[in-house]
Amino acid sequence: MNEAITQIVSQLPSMKLSRSLRVQTEGVLITAAGFEERALASARMVKRGAGQHVLVLRYKPKNKQNKIDEVVSSFVEKGFSILPDNIVEFDRYDPEIFPSQLQNRLSQLNPRSVIVDISAMSKLAMLLCLDVCWKMDLSTSVFYAEAKEKGPKIQEYDKAKAENNLHRPSIQVYTGIHGVVRVTRLSSVAMQGQPTAALAFMSFNESLTQVLLNAVYPSRLFLINGKSPAWSWREEATAWIHELLRSEWPSADNPLVNSNHNALPSRATSTIQYGETVCTLLDLYWKLAVDHRILLAPTGSKMQTLGCFFVKALHPDIHIEYPTPEGFLDTYSENIGNTWLIGCGHLKQTVNSLRKQERQSLLKVRRLGD
């Protein structure tokens, strides 16, 4: 890995395990009323409020399992304010107007700081929330509650593998794919004649990647696997699920750790420590951006998506496309695991500082220390 990139990554906001959550006076918490139990994590952990505002993302299309009422009542019970205007609709299939609505509401509230609870948030919503906070230069923290258990179970994977049936719904944990969604705010302009390199994360549903490829016809495909600290078998499982798809692309772009046919893909990042994702993405960016347009699909974990946010913020020429799942099965996740807080400071300043360091390290003739 490029030493300069490692140095930049060391400057990223650090992750801290957090057992409680406090919203500052004149602070705002943004959360999403998803269907998982961890949608309630921030409401449970947050210290009693004194009228601070909570903005709740309500998903469209409506899903009866979404915990909108529970989320709202939990926060209200704890002394937070959720006015009707604080419920912001997020259309998962067409989120074009969402960022401006969020920005308008945040401008009205004029918060001193914002906590973005990404635990039950769609990855695209998460990118857009952070993008708004970045453009508004808000002092921003990211709160993330892991799931204690996640589907599918290892037994289901073993069974599916034994039957060579990677399309089993229990393995996919999704009910289907809606299509590829893009938003003006996260789009970029293609330079004339530039070939596209697609960067996507492996998940339990390789259809996400396939539907992306069917839509954008990239010249090259770079897959990033996920390493889950809690469930190491998942790395092998997602690699297996993507094996067929991977075999359709040049192996040099998706190397294995060794030449063994069953070896794991060597490009893998932690599903929690987002710095690894930033590191890998920046490395790919600087290797590819000279003669490719980079298309990034945040199909990995939430924290891998946080890594995507920082890399996109650093490089507006990266184009984001999101293959959107249609829905999720009950088996997607259960209970609440570790909870993390990442204090990002004023996002614009943080990103600018990272950008400055990156340009100095990677675009200068004289290196730092010369």
Add this chain to the structure above:
Amino acid sequence: MKPHIDKWFTHLAGKRAGKYTLDRYIGSGRLGHVYQGHSEESSDWPVAVKLTQGSPRAGWENEIQKPQQLRGITGVVAYHDQGAGQIVVGRRTEVFLFTVWDFIPPGRNLKQYLREIETCPASFLIAVLEQILRVLHACEKRGVKRHGDLHPGNILVGEKDEADLDASLEAREPIYVSDFGYGVTGGDKAPKDDYQGLADIADAILEKTEWEKGTATDKQIIQGIRELLQKLLRETSHSERRTPKEILKAVKELDQRVRAAGAIHLGTTSVGHSLSRTGLGNANMSVGQYQVSEMLGDDWDRWKSLFVSSVPAKSRILEPDVSTVVTGPRGCGKTMLFRRLSERLVVECGPVDIPTDFVGFYINANDIADAFSSFQKRSDKSTDEKLVCYANLSILSDLLAVQSARCAKLVELCSEELLDTIGEWLVEKDNDQALIVGENRLEHYRFLLERIKWRFPKEHSNPDFPGFKDFSQHTWLPRLISIARVFCPWMDTRSIFIFVDDYTTPRISVQMQKVLNRLFFQRSSEFVCKLATESATTFIPVDSSGKMLQDGDDYQMIDMGEESLFMPEDERLAFLEKIFARRLSLDPRLPNSAHTLDGLLGRLGLGKLQFARLLRHREDNNNGPKQTFAVASQRRGASRPKALYHGREVFADLWSGDTRTMIQLIQELVDTGTLIHFKTVVPIDSEQQDSVLRRRGGQWLDAQARNQPTDPRSYKRCLRDAKLADPKFELTAGNYGSHLKAVVEAFVKVARQLLVSPMYRIQSGTEFREVPRMAFRIEVTDEFRVEGLAAEIYKDLIRYGMFMRDARGKSVRGAFVPRLYLRRLLLPYATLAMSKRDSVQMSCLWFRRLLLEPDRFREEFTRYVQAMVDQDPSQQFLDFEPERSSYTQIQAPDKKYNDIDPLDFELE
């Protein structure tokens, strides 16, 4: 660190230094303060007066001597005078030494300039570096050891003087080197290393150079310059150092090479090259590399070695007076053809081996769509204008890329009139970034154009630039071409083709296509458009005025899959031989004898009919239990050879235009052959070939289970309607992709059933022959009416290439009925014959059932066919319609479908 500015020195306007009056304060450095002034002898001659406080430091005269030695060198600020003086203001008196220099209006150095601008192109970086290196070269030649104090504050950026034209008759902002250092080696003050100073200047510019929104050329130049300077400027050993002239030459060469070659092979140590497509480092490659042209990027050598010009329907696609819509399965070579025939590649790789009396510009429709993420929902006049403008800009962008490549590669001069015109279109009047001396004007405009494109995605902003009004009209395109013809002699009177690639829904939405169709399908004597779309169903033949575009009138639809289907067998084979001869010869694993399909695969040695007869006896593992039809009578003894799919004829028969898949097949065949034998033994074993061909088909079909509906909204609406009509209705296998796969499997089952059923008899001369029913084609025998969910499924079966549509079709009661072919790749997997002679006929009712309920169709139609066969074991009539029609009687097939060699009948 910023020098502390003594405010007293900033208020000396009107004071005198010798015979010079100080008019205004300009700035301060570490050792002095600079003013614009004038001489009492000539008040209209502005000068720069530099005051150095107190007694001059040792060696100060060097600062004067150096420019005196460089007198007459362009880009060196000329020295005029010096003296000593004192100024009294208030109660403070200062004595000073003053020196007098040319004043370079507006009195702005590079540091200030960079602070004022938002960003600059790579052409600016190159121009400044070149100018400084020229001055350093002059230093070396005139005996000035070094500048000694190079930094951005000592580089002056003058203002444009309309009176001063350069060689291109353009007034530009000049670059000057000033303030030569007074330090000398061994003196009190050590001189600053010029190369370190140059690196500082490069870094200051690099900090402002546009990276993210820069053109690909700009990015390549930035990376290249950075690496070049790191290598050349950081050399500390003086004996190893390159001279300024050598560095200047290297910079110029790099600039030239990037523009000429697209620059992925700069020969530098760029981190990017570890992922370079030419990682093998020599001409070798595996036969399976570069399966689609997108993977070739700008690797011009590979383009040269891999492109085969004899693609199906080439001459029809390239007809000069009619727009063309080209469809075909993925990987059939649409993009490769369009890109290779575009002028950019003709310049880069040389002409193709077919007469090309046209100039082609290539744009990718996806690039247009990406700038309009929310277009499909919000189309109004203003958005439509922006879309048309963006498309026109994209065409202009390719035109300028061609011009740039011609300038670099063919050492051609770009016409000044073209540049003036482009400048009028793109450069805003209040643009604060004029061209500087030596800056490449064409590259500067290309940079501006790409920056303008970045204004479009911002929904509410108006991407205003001087040419917007013209560019946003669809009628502007012919005008643009006619203007370009005048200024680009290489276009002359040649036909102009606009190649538009990936023009496919849903990416290029219906509404977007309607707007763009008005631009691309307008009738013009200046150009015609050649569009590539994934399938006939992904092109919307309507324009924004509501006009229906007629196939045959407004455009000509050419399906490369269909063309490949009806290509004569020898042509098919010759085309594939050409494609693979190039690839096979580059794969080091293969002996020379395997550089042809014949050498690699050998021959089947059987006719299609013979092979079909053998197939009837083959166990079919992919279609459930073996059929129980009585075929024993066909046996000719225990030694009957096995029906193995192998040989070059079989390979060629599997081609449905999907060249990419054929490359994958060969790759797998070679890989398998190599794995087993370590070195490929050729011809590859026929059992192995059979196994690979069958497996690959199965894998391909499995992969189709990942497919999603092209239009999710329409699909959901239709699915809802289907469930309303039949509450029990479910997709087969639970998801859309698996349902599509099930449709194929159901058809395969029926086709196989017909193959193994008793043969039908035909008269051949005076004799009657038994012929197995060799069908992988569906023929609907009555009115073709497919709507709702069935239509969505039908469109996607075509779009994903599971079936190929034969648009020649046939007419049933005056209406057009398309024929559908199973993708040929699936024939070995399905254990079906290779001949296209026969068909599976069914009514549209059955066909809809196949689309909607494939499992039910499979069971019922199989039973239905069985009953027919039981009733008439000759298969002479397969009466699948309630009313018997003569159509279903076996007849000699249409010539174009009859691919059985008459000799084949004799070999029974």
